[in-house]
Amino acid sequence: MSIVEVTVLVDDTVHVPRLRGEHGLSLLVEKDGRRLLFDTGASALFLGNAKQMGLRLSGLDAVVLSHNHYDHTGGVEHLLELYGQAPRIVAHPEVFRQSYTRSKQAGEANRRIGFPYAGGPEDLERRGLPLDPGRERREVLPGVHLSGEIVRACPFEDTGGSFFRDPELREPDDIPEDQCLVVESGDGLVVILGCCHSGVVNTLEAVFRLFPGRPLHGLIGGLHLLHAKPARIRSTVAFLRERQPRLVAAGHCTGFQALCALRSAFGQRFQLLSVGTRIRMPR
Secondary structure: OOOEEEEEEEOOOEOOOOOOOOOOOEEEEEEOOEEEEEOOOOOOHHHHHHHHOOOOOOOOOEEEOOOOOHHHHOOHHHHHHOOOOOOOEEEOHHHHOOOEEOOOOOOOOOEEOOOOOOOHHHHHHHOOOOEEEOOOOEEEEOOEEEOOOOOOOOOOOOOOOOOEOOOOOOOEOOOOOOOOEEEEEOOEEEEEEOOOOOOHHHHHHHHHHHOOOOOEEEEEEEOOOOOOOHHHHHHHHHHHHHHOOOEEEEEOOOOHHHHHHHHHHHHHHEEEOOEOOEEEEOO
């Protein structure tokens, strides 16, 4: 039976001594002896937390980036601290661009929230980070798939915030590069989300089209319902209940109200993600 293990290296919350949290997400995903890093958090913190947990990140088979925001891509440069030759970085080509949102303080410049390195992908490649960009669904490792671009069809879902492609905030950014990871386990599909700016319903519908007839075994990651209205949270939870996942493990950008709704709906099948959480599926 194929076993999937997910370890949280970076999340917004932490409950384990000696580990640290930050606004961001980084997950170590293991399957059949192969390992990949899904997102890198906002800094080098994923390296320190991995060391504290006794995890070696050298020898990764791949690094996968879910989308361009700094809290998922900020650790990319620090991979050079681990490797003379880093593993390939698999991502949508638009991951390596800038995004903006409004400043939190009046009178301040609008905030840059996209890929944080001014040199861009060309500079990263010159420094020894091999990039593997693509827009379509593909198999990153045996039984581990990157979804490709996700169709946005659900009428009650949006990107979860006001994002723009320019510092003047004139061109909206719908984050087309947002993708999920789909891992085939012994009992069905484990879907791993970064921020899920495409929407939970849109994302899972895309997964079901890619893998028709396969049950949803687990949903893990950030659901980006932090700013969602109650009606959207209710509709999302109702959709998930119909799919009957064995596990819903949520954190990062999911938001307190949505976390409470998920806990109420799924009971013991719900798990709160935090730094140090380890999930093994099937379970």
